[in-house]
Amino acid sequence: MQAYNKSELENYFLAEEAKKLYQKKFLSKEQLQKISSQLMQLKSNSNIFFRIGFFLLGNFLFSSVISAFAVILLQIVSDEYQIIFFLYAILAYIGLEVLVRMKFFRHGLDDAFLLSAQLSFLIGIGILTEAVLPVLVTMLVLGVFFAIRFINTISAIMAFIGLVGIFFNLIVEHDFMPKFYLSFVGLILAISVYFFVSHLNKNQNFYTYFKTLDTIRVASLLLGYLSMNYLVVRELSESLMNLTITNTSDVPLAFVFYGLTFLIPLLCFYLGIQWKDKLVLYTGLATLAFGFYSIGHYYYFFPIEYVMVISGILLFGLAFLIIQQLKNKTEGVTFQPDRDSDDSLLFNAQAVLSLANANTPALTQSNPMEFGGGGFSGGGAGEKF
Amino acid sequence: MEKPHFSEILIQKLHQKEFLNDEDLEKITIYQKKGIFSLRSELLLMIYFSIILFTSGIGVIVYNNIDSIGHLAILSANFILMLVCFYFSFKKAKGYSNDEVLFENPLHDYLVLTGSLLACIFLGYINFQYQIFDDSYAYVSLISALLCFAVAYYFDNRIVLSIAITSLAAFIGISITPKSIFQNEVYSNLQLTYSGLVLGIGLLVWMEYSLINKIKIHFHFVYTTFALHLLGVCIIAGLLSEQWYVFIPILLGFVYYFYRFSYRVLATSIFAFMLLYGYFGINVLGGKILSFIDFGPFYELLIMVSPFYVVASIYLFIRLVKQFNAKKNASVQ
Structure with missing residues (x-):
C-alpha cells in the first residue's frame, strides 16, 4: 500500500533523528555527516520555507499544465465538461506517482500534486452529483487512501474533515437525529477518534505515521473543544434550530457549555504537562484564548483597551509565577533550556514578530488623522493575540 | 498514557545499525530518564x-x-x-x-x-x-x-x-506592516519606493560596517531580514511602475548581494526569500516584456510552452537549494 520503499523511508526518518541528536549535542559533526551520507536517499525539504516555496511552484506547474491541456481539451469535450476535472485529477495523480518514483518525499512538489489530485477529484464529484454528501464521503475515502499511501498529513486532515462533515451533513440536512444532539455527537466523535489514534500510536510498526497521527490527535481535540464551545453552540443553534436568544433565555444546557468552554482547555493544559506533550499544551493555550474570546463576544465588561491592559498584567503575572516555580528544577517540567533550545533563535523570532506587526505605539502616533474624533479605537487592533 | 516514543524507536534503530556507539546511547538514555520538558520558550x-x-x-x-x-x-x-x-x-x-x-x-x-x-x-x-x-x-x-x-x-x-x-x-513615511503591503501603500507611491530603497541599502551598509568592525555581530539577522523584505517589496513595486527599467539593475544587485550573503551566514530564510523575490521580480519583468510584443495569434503557443518554463525553473531551484544545503551541511559548526 505504501508508495515508498520501506528501507528508504526508514533511512529518511533515521537521518532526521540523527539531525535532532546532533542539535541536542549528542552527536559530533563527523558522526552526523557520516550518517547522512550513508542514509540520505529520499529528496525532501526539512526546511519549511523551501517546502512552501516548492509547494507553490508545484501548483504553478500543475496549473500551467492543465491550462495547456484545457486549450486542446476544451475544443474536444466542450459538451462534457463534467469529466474534465476527473482528467485533471488523473493527471495530477500520474504526476504524483512520477514524483514518488523520483523519490520525492515531503518536498513540497509532491504535496502540490497530491493536494491537486484530491481537490480536482472532489470538484469533479461535486459537479457530477450536485450533492454535498457524496463529496464528503469521497473526501474521507480519498483522504485515508492518500494519507496511508503517501504518508501525508494534509490528506489525513482532509479525511478527518470529511468524516466530521458526513455526520454534520447527516444530522443537519438529512434529519438523522434531532439537531440538538449535534454538539454531543461532535464530542463523542472527537473522543473516539482521539482514542483510536492514540491506540494506533502504540503500535511500533506504524512509526512512520506518528507525525500524521499526532496532527489528527490535535484536530480531534480541537473538534471536541469546538463542539462544546459556548460561542459555536450558540451560533449554530441560532442558525440551525432557529432559536432566538434574549436576555432571559439561553441555549439548552447552557451551563454545561459555559463550564466546558474553560474546563476543556484547562484539562488540555493539565494533560499536556502530565504527558509532556507540547501539542496538547498548545491546543490548551489556543482553546483557552478562544474561550475568552467567546465569552467576550457576548458580554461587555470593559472597553477593549482596559481588557488588553488587564489581560497583559494577568498573563505576565501568571508567566512570572510559573517561571519562579520552575526556575531551579533540573528534571521534568522546567524553565531551564533544553539541550537543543536556543535563546538567540527565540530573540530573533520575537524581533521578526515585532517587525511583522509593527503597529507599535511609535507607529500609531505617526498617523495624526486618527486623533480627532472620539471614536478612535484602532490603535491596538493589530495585536489581537 | 505511555506510548512508545517515536525518537526512542529511531534511536534504537540507529544503534542497531551501529551509527551510535554504546557510549552515546548511554548518554542519551540518561538524558531521557530525566524527562526534561522545557517550557522556556513558551x-x-x-x-x-x-x-x-x-x-x-x-x-x-x-x-x-x-x-x-x-x-x-x-x-x-x-x-x-x-x-x-x-x-x-x-x-x-x-x-x-x-x-x-x-x-x-x-x-x-x-x-x-x-x-x-x-x-x-x-x-x-x-x-x-x-x-x-x-x-x-x-x-x-x-x-x-x-x-x-x-x-x-x-x-x-x-x-x-x-x-x-x-x-x-x-x-x-513607510509603514511596513503586512497590512500596508496588502493595501498597496508602497506600490502606489514611487517616492516611497525610492526612500524604501535608500533605507534598505543604508541599513545594509551599516550592517556591513558593523560586521567588519565586530559591533554586535548577532544583530545582523534583524537588519538583513528587514532590509531583505523592504528592498524586495520596493523592487517589485518599482518593476510594476512606470520607471520599471531603472529597477532591473537593482533587482540583479539585490539577488547577487543576498545570494552571497546567505552563503556567508548560511541563513536559510534569507536564501529562500531571496529566491522568492528574485523569481517574482523576473516573472514580472518577463510579463512586462511580453506585453510589448503583440502576441495575438501566439497566445495558445505561449500557454503550451509555459509548463516547460515552469519545469525548467523548478529544476533550477532544486539545483540551487541542493547546493545551498550541501554547503550548509558541510559547515555545520
Whole structure:
C-alpha cells in the first residue's frame, strides 16, 4: 500500500533523528555527516520555507499544465465538461506517482500534486452529483487512501474533515437525529477518534505515521473543544434550530457549555504537562484564548483597551509565577533550556514578530488623522493575540 | 498514557545499525530518564505577548483620555513606570560591549522592552500635547528611533532594535506592516519606493560596517531580514511602475548581494526569500516584456510552452537549494 520503499523511508526518518541528536549535542559533526551520507536517499525539504516555496511552484506547474491541456481539451469535450476535472485529477495523480518514483518525499512538489489530485477529484464529484454528501464521503475515502499511501498529513486532515462533515451533513440536512444532539455527537466523535489514534500510536510498526497521527490527535481535540464551545453552540443553534436568544433565555444546557468552554482547555493544559506533550499544551493555550474570546463576544465588561491592559498584567503575572516555580528544577517540567533550545533563535523570532506587526505605539502616533474624533479605537487592533 | 516514543524507536534503530556507539546511547538514555520538558520558550513568549498587550492597551488609553482630566495621572503613571523599568534595567545591566551581553535573568530583556515601548508612548504624547514639532509626527518617530537604537545597543536587545528600525521607517513615511503591503501603500507611491530603497541599502551598509568592525555581530539577522523584505517589496513595486527599467539593475544587485550573503551566514530564510523575490521580480519583468510584443495569434503557443518554463525553473531551484544545503551541511559548526 505504501508508495515508498520501506528501507528508504526508514533511512529518511533515521537521518532526521540523527539531525535532532546532533542539535541536542549528542552527536559530533563527523558522526552526523557520516550518517547522512550513508542514509540520505529520499529528496525532501526539512526546511519549511523551501517546502512552501516548492509547494507553490508545484501548483504553478500543475496549473500551467492543465491550462495547456484545457486549450486542446476544451475544443474536444466542450459538451462534457463534467469529466474534465476527473482528467485533471488523473493527471495530477500520474504526476504524483512520477514524483514518488523520483523519490520525492515531503518536498513540497509532491504535496502540490497530491493536494491537486484530491481537490480536482472532489470538484469533479461535486459537479457530477450536485450533492454535498457524496463529496464528503469521497473526501474521507480519498483522504485515508492518500494519507496511508503517501504518508501525508494534509490528506489525513482532509479525511478527518470529511468524516466530521458526513455526520454534520447527516444530522443537519438529512434529519438523522434531532439537531440538538449535534454538539454531543461532535464530542463523542472527537473522543473516539482521539482514542483510536492514540491506540494506533502504540503500535511500533506504524512509526512512520506518528507525525500524521499526532496532527489528527490535535484536530480531534480541537473538534471536541469546538463542539462544546459556548460561542459555536450558540451560533449554530441560532442558525440551525432557529432559536432566538434574549436576555432571559439561553441555549439548552447552557451551563454545561459555559463550564466546558474553560474546563476543556484547562484539562488540555493539565494533560499536556502530565504527558509532556507540547501539542496538547498548545491546543490548551489556543482553546483557552478562544474561550475568552467567546465569552467576550457576548458580554461587555470593559472597553477593549482596559481588557488588553488587564489581560497583559494577568498573563505576565501568571508567566512570572510559573517561571519562579520552575526556575531551579533540573528534571521534568522546567524553565531551564533544553539541550537543543536556543535563546538567540527565540530573540530573533520575537524581533521578526515585532517587525511583522509593527503597529507599535511609535507607529500609531505617526498617523495624526486618527486623533480627532472620539471614536478612535484602532490603535491596538493589530495585536489581537 | 505511555506510548512508545517515536525518537526512542529511531534511536534504537540507529544503534542497531551501529551509527551510535554504546557510549552515546548511554548518554542519551540518561538524558531521557530525566524527562526534561522545557517550557522556556513558551513562557518567554507568553511574557512577550503580555507586554505587547499591556503597552498597546496603555497607548490606547492615553490617547483616548487626551482631553480629559485624568490624562495627567495616566501619563505620570506611564512615566514613572518607564523610569522604574529603566532603573532596574540599568542596575542589572553589565554595561556596553561590542560583543553579545546577556542579562543573567532573561526576564530583564523584557523589562527593557517595556521601558522602551512606554517611552515611545510618552514621546508621542508630549509632542501631541505641547506641539513641539508642530503637527509633524515624523520627528517623534525619529526621536523614538534614536532612543530605541541607543537602548537596543546598550542593553543588547534585538526586539527593541526591530522597533527602532520600524520607527525609522515610519520617519521616512513607510509603514511596513503586512497590512500596508496588502493595501498597496508602497506600490502606489514611487517616492516611497525610492526612500524604501535608500533605507534598505543604508541599513545594509551599516550592517556591513558593523560586521567588519565586530559591533554586535548577532544583530545582523534583524537588519538583513528587514532590509531583505523592504528592498524586495520596493523592487517589485518599482518593476510594476512606470520607471520599471531603472529597477532591473537593482533587482540583479539585490539577488547577487543576498545570494552571497546567505552563503556567508548560511541563513536559510534569507536564501529562500531571496529566491522568492528574485523569481517574482523576473516573472514580472518577463510579463512586462511580453506585453510589448503583440502576441495575438501566439497566445495558445505561449500557454503550451509555459509548463516547460515552469519545469525548467523548478529544476533550477532544486539545483540551487541542493547546493545551498550541501554547503550548509558541510559547515555545520
